[in-house]
Amino acid sequence: MNKIAINTTKRTEFIDITSRIEKIVKESKVKEGLCVVFCPHTTAGLTINENADPTVQKDIIEHISELVSPGKNFLHSEGNSNAHIKSSLLGSSLNVIIDGGSLALGTWQGIYFYEFDGPRERQVYVQVIGKL
Amino acid sequence: MNKIAINTTKRTEFIDITSRIEKIVKESKVKEGLCVVFCPHTTAGLTINENADPTVQKDIIEHISELVSPGKNFLHSEGNSNAHIKSSLLGSSLNVIIDGGSLALGTWQGIYFYEFDGPRERQVYVQVIGKL
């Protein structure tokens, strides 16, 4: 298993980790298989979305923050229940197929660490499975 | 890696791809393992849900479209931010376990390509991992 260290700088943001994951896949020398990316935190998540126009990320962040508003009267006393709810909605792990030794992403896809309760020091775990 | 071509015909719809994925699993001859289904688009997704009563799909489509309404004032200029948001909420990939050479789905489960911004020509990537 590989680990990626990430320092987030805002309460909520997208951090592009595509090239760091691609590097791990290349170094593994796996040609056909699967790359699993896992977020070991309960107030952050992972998502794949558009890597071109940055307004897409802003629209996603803004809309999901409206769906799960922090201002609500939650029971959990740390004031970050909205971040936990986003983590369950977005999910803790991603799969990307490895084909010909590379991540088989679509043209417009990037892999993002999605911070819901930053700024914090975070990690992402990466496992590569398959045939050399 | 295998590819499935899909032509969607509506702005938003479910396309049942279960039998096409089952066929790929059979042809792989893998008996015990994992089938990974991946959507390489950022305005579509994948989901597993009921394969019996078609009103379930209609209720899912309608409710998720209400949660992420297209009418809102988004920043992204292409007018499909709601489709990108749905893609992050629903997810870009699915796992199904392979057991005894078949997909280990529940009785009422089908695998669906979920179009959020059609009609378009789409693809799905399928990777089969495991023991022959």
Add this chain to the structure above:
Amino acid sequence: MNKIAINTTKRTEFIDITSRIEKIVKESKVKEGLCVVFCPHTTAGLTINENADPTVQKDIIEHISELVSPGKNFLHSEGNSNAHIKSSLLGSSLNVIIDGGSLALGTWQGIYFYEFDGPRERQVYVQVIGKL
């Protein structure tokens, strides 16, 4: 493939299945790989979230039930369309990396079966892939 039997006791609840999955991983003797957990039901799901303060689970259950309210006028006649919608939003499967023979979870993470339409008798499928 392994199966876990679960009896849920409420309409909506979290059931902690972490130790049962960890036991399956240990018995498999796989040291480096992937554990796939799959829910074969269309009115339940799986999620990873905080294992410490139980109010987090209550806040997640309550908020997601508000986002997908059962009181709405759905087409599907069984009265559980909200459970099907939650199933698509939360997802039918989870990946956890296996590292050093154990589940590579974060300190505060537990794996939960998430019942949306109980009480019912349920199952979870578990597949372990990797190197002994």
